[in-house]
Amino acid sequence: MLSIKKVSKHFGSITAVKDVSFRIKKGAIVGLVGPNGAGKSTLLNVVSGVYSPSSGSIVFDGRDITNLSPNKVCKLGIAKTFQLVHSFPELSAFQNVLVGALFGNSGKISFVEARDKVEKNLEFVGYPLDKKNYPVKNLNVVELKRVQLARALATDPKLLLLDEVTTGLNPEESNDAISLIQKIREFGITILMVEHIRC
């Protein structure tokens, strides 16, 4: 499903990612681990189109996505959650997820279907629906992470990139997150997840 060949990314004199190659099979959950500054987030940002690689190539589902913009990569079926949660702070949890549902499925589903998708995904990630109209700027980190995951899922991805979903969670919350990831795979979504290892 994903083939990364000799990908490097430089920021000026800093080499964040150097000659990385690997492949991911459809239906897999693949973990990418490493210490601070190893280049994990940069690699996910390169795959999702946030950055263009300095060299190398990325093929997704048989298509070269090496220099595509994030919106195009998302439309092709790759969604990502961010290490430091990105959201639309003034919008509600519901509206944040609606953005994902409408953008990821534009032209494919109606507004009513998109609203349905939002409810289903918020419920699936364990976000309390009685808080669906709260502005996300008022949420705690666990709730924010759930909304971010629901927004990514609402785009209906084939490949989900998760950047440190368990960081900042207590052991019980981390176990919940791991169960969720396993359920997501059961829906046929392939997963590349980054976690942090302290050396």
Ligand SMILES: Nc1ncnc2c1ncn2[C@@H]1O[C@H](COP(=O)(O)OP(=O)(O)OP(=O)(O)O)[C@@H](O)[C@H]1O
């Ligand atoms: N936009 C940027 N501009 C300049 N340098 C950057 C940028 N993004 C990342 N870097 C640098 O690239 C290197 C890799 O950073 P990256 O965030 O990818 O590591 P990481 O493995 O995700 O680390 P962590 O476990 O702390 O999240 C670091 O030296 C970092 O300072």
Ligand SMILES: [Mg+2]
């Ligand atoms: Mg990182």
